[in-house]
Amino acid sequence: MSESFIRFVRELYGEPTASIPLHAPVMGAREKARVGEAIDSGFVSSVGAFVTEFERQVAAFLGSRYAVAAVNGTAALHAALVVAGVRAGDLVLTQSLTFVATCNAIHYCGAEPVFVDVDEETLGLSPEALVDWLAEHAERRDDGAYARDSGRRIRACVPMHTLGHPVRIEKIAAICNAWGIDLIEDAAEALGSVRNGRYCGTFGRLGVFSFNGNKIITTGGGGMIVTDDEDLARRAKHLTTTAKKPHPWAFEHDEVGFNYRLPNLNAAFGVAQMERLPELLADKREVAAAYARWCAAQGVAFVHEPAGARSNYWLNALRLVDEAERDAFLAATNAAGVMTRPLWTPMHRLPMYEKARRGPLPMTEHLAATVVNIPSSARVVGG
Numbered sequence: 001m002s003e004s005f006i007r008f009v010r011e012l013y014g015e016p017t018a019s020i021p022l023h024a025p026v027m028g029a030r031e032k033a034r035v036g037e038a039i040d041s042g043f044v045s046s047v048g049a050f051v052t053e054f055e056r057q058v059a060a061f062l063g064s065r066y067a068v069a070a071v072n073g074t075a076a077l078h079a080a081l082v083v084a085g086v087r088a089g090d091l092v093l094t095q096s097l098t099f100v101a102t103c104n105a106i107h108y109c110g111a112e113p114v115f116v117d118v119d120e121e122t123l124g125l126s127p128e129a130l131v132d133w134l135a136e137h138a139e140r141r142d143d144g145a146y147a148r149d150s151g152r153r154i155r156a157c158v159p160m161h162t163l164g165h166p167v168r169i170e171k172i173a174a175i176c177n178a179w180g181i182d183l184i185e186d187a188a189e190a191l192g193s194v195r196n197g198r199y200c201g202t203f204g205r206l207g208v209f210s211f212n213g214n215k216i217i218t219t220g221g222g223g224m225i226v227t228d229d230e231d232l233a234r235r236a237k238h239l240t241t242t243a244k245k246p247h248p249w250a251f252e253h254d255e256v257g258f259n260y261r262l263p264n265l266n267a268a269f270g271v272a273q274m275e276r277l278p279e280l281l282a283d284k285r286e287v288a289a290a291y292a293r294w295c296a297a298q299g300v301a302f303v304h305e306p307a308g309a310r311s312n313y314w315l316n317a318l319r320l321v322d323e324a325e326r327d328a329f330l331a332a333t334n335a336a337g338v339m340t341r342p343l344w345t346p347m348h349r350l351p352m353y354e355k356a357r358r359g360p361l362p363m364t365e366h367l368a369a370t371v372v373n374i375p376s377s378a379r380v381v382g383g
């Protein structure tokens, strides 16, 4: 199976010998031109027209009212949690099957993650597991949800759209609403993914994206917070720009802010990338369809987009039978220069988070042991 896979990927990418990465950015003359414009403007750092333009583009694409750029996705998540009101001692519901940034951002607030299991179909937070954990451990008071044992506030819920596949966000939103819990989407991997006709990242009070080099579009490093709430957007901008009060010359700061600004250089790069996004999304669907056909012919399970959703297929994935088969596949493909990777080690098995509260996590364990990511770059030439 590995041999057939290696041949197939080399053909798919027209690459007979060189190594094939998991996800390479598409970039070229357009990015150079925009970055050149930023340099010529004299504004390369914390102020400049490209930051505003990039924010406008992302908001317009998503149909979101406001977008606030940040220096990376982790910083964007941290700032989003702070403006949502996550404070020291709070509990934040999330999934253990995620990239470590989700949990780290919660930890930066002095809050603690609570791990809930994921769905087999979406690979993301399971609404049923969420309901079960709340029924067993939480009580609803007038102003929100609290843990029954410790009396700690259950402030927010952060589902993650794993590999770009939308979670059942409408169910999660309804549960959060009933319990008085703020919904913040970690849509870092899901730019362009759609559920029920709406883009991922626009269902919660706030949504967060990443533009790291391996994401569907990149700014080198970068992130974005999106929201429809004017106050939250203003707070997010203020907090990510050192909480400086607007003034022609004085340096006055009215709280402890962060220097989480996206430099104008990176935003210029992002403006060029946003122009490519539709083309990238279209080709990634074709790559996914090709893998799906190969999998069907080989009798290998492919991770399809969930019913009722359109995935951006950021990273395509196979589900192998068990950990041994997965490890043999990883060894054979990587040795042949075809990059494949396991999913993340689940957060509850990392030393920093092993003591965190959690519900039963059988699907998290199963998927973490059997899913493999495969080369997924768009085959678009970076002109």
Ligand SMILES: *Cc1c(COP(=O)(O)O)cnc(C)c1O
Pocket (backbone or CB within 6 Å): 072, 073, 074, 075, 077, 098, 099, 101, 102, 160, 186, 188, 189, 210, 211, 212, 222, 223
């Ligand atoms: C990429 C990613 C982030 C943010 O990463 P940065 O590298 O800080 O931009 C956050 N959450 C998830 C799930 C991610 O995949």
